Amino acid sequence: MATRIQRTERRADALSKERIVKAAIEILDADGESALTFRALAARLATGSGAIYWHVANKSDLLAAATDDVITRVMTGVVGDAQPPEAIRAVALGVFDAIDAHPWVGAQLFREPWRSAMLQIVESVGGRLQTLGVPDSALFDSASTLLNYILGVAGQNAANARLLPRETDRAAFLGSVAARWTQLDPAEYPFVHRVATELREHDDREQFLAGIDLILAGIGTIR
């Protein structure tokens, strides 16, 4: 039975889920989560807002697809030949850098835990923990701890990006938070008061990695 060519010719710029996701990511990166509306997206794609619904189910689906897109790129990028624990650091840093570049992803990782983005991270971290020789009985808890830590940092970065007036630099932001912390009553908040200086001067990425190492050290005590 001969199969006829079903696929009709399409204009080069025909709408597709891929093009829609790409445009959505551009809006999210350039102007943040609040700028992504179906109207803005339709305008950028020179179409009607309803047309988008032919390719994506709804806004939630669109955000999930955009997140998967970013995370898949990261995950295929870090498949180096490093052995754990170095490989775990590489994966974690990959996620960190992706979220640094696309802060809105940080909020999306919390969504349905059967979506591709979350699964890829779980698999990547968990598999490497196994290679590291973590006992079976401790694998699930260890992976969960690393995951939740990464999620926490990711979510915090997403939240900070929402707060930051466009193009405020990180140092200025940290400085303003540190200033507020310094103004607190030292009797009521001695610890916060004390670390305010370090908050101003610390490097987010280094601190993120320090946390990963701390957890890996904890996992190391199990063996």
Added chain:
Amino acid sequence: MATRIQRTERRADALSKERIVKAAIEILDADGESALTFRALAARLATGSGAIYWHVANKSDLLAAATDDVITRVMTGVVGDAQPPEAIRAVALGVFDAIDAHPWVGAQLFREPWRSAMLQIVESVGGRLQTLGVPDSALFDSASTLLNYILGVAGQNAANARLLPRETDRAAFLGSVAARWTQLDPAEYPFVHRVATELREHDDREQFLAGIDLILAGIGTIR
């Protein structure tokens, strides 16, 4: 100069920020984040939606106040005489239980890091790390790691609550996620496939505590 009584008599049910926050928490607990609208709140308080703005600046302010209310209650509740590390576990579990009871709080903790809720947790955890004898040089990173881990779990719980159809029990939810994980290709997701059973059977609270202990063990290796 005699000070006259400025305060005019008020009806017992006069509007106040306190009453508004209380009503907001009731709505959030009963029907979730999406149910909290100014219209719903005004209806519950038998007033106009605009009246609420006399007492709170906006929805963000209202959510922050509701979050502070819940967290302050937790924090004053766990001031037991336990010494670290037991005291750190108690604080962490207090936050966990609060978020279990009020899942929407989990999402709010990510907001402005100069708001009371976040500060209280930082202070409580950080102060106890100090008492535990963590070296100064490691204090900030250690506190940050614990914090971000707690935030990750909190955010995940908030997200799950959003997904859960009202009153679906946790076991059924975990079961459905585990079922999806089991259906994944074992060649592509060997680790996820493997821990799916444990996901179904695990206890969230126990696993949360296991993570805290893992991090504390890691912090212990620094000394």
Added chain:
DNA sequence: ACCTGAACACCGTTCAAGT
């Protein structure tokens, strides 16, 4: 099969008008 864009049912927030 795919696209258009007006219409619908919501929101948060404002504000003139009341008491």
Added chain:
DNA sequence: ACCTGAACACCGTTCAAGT
């Protein structure tokens, strides 16, 4: 000083109508 509630400027989503 505080409250009312209509009005405004948005949303996500639907859908009859087009091609």
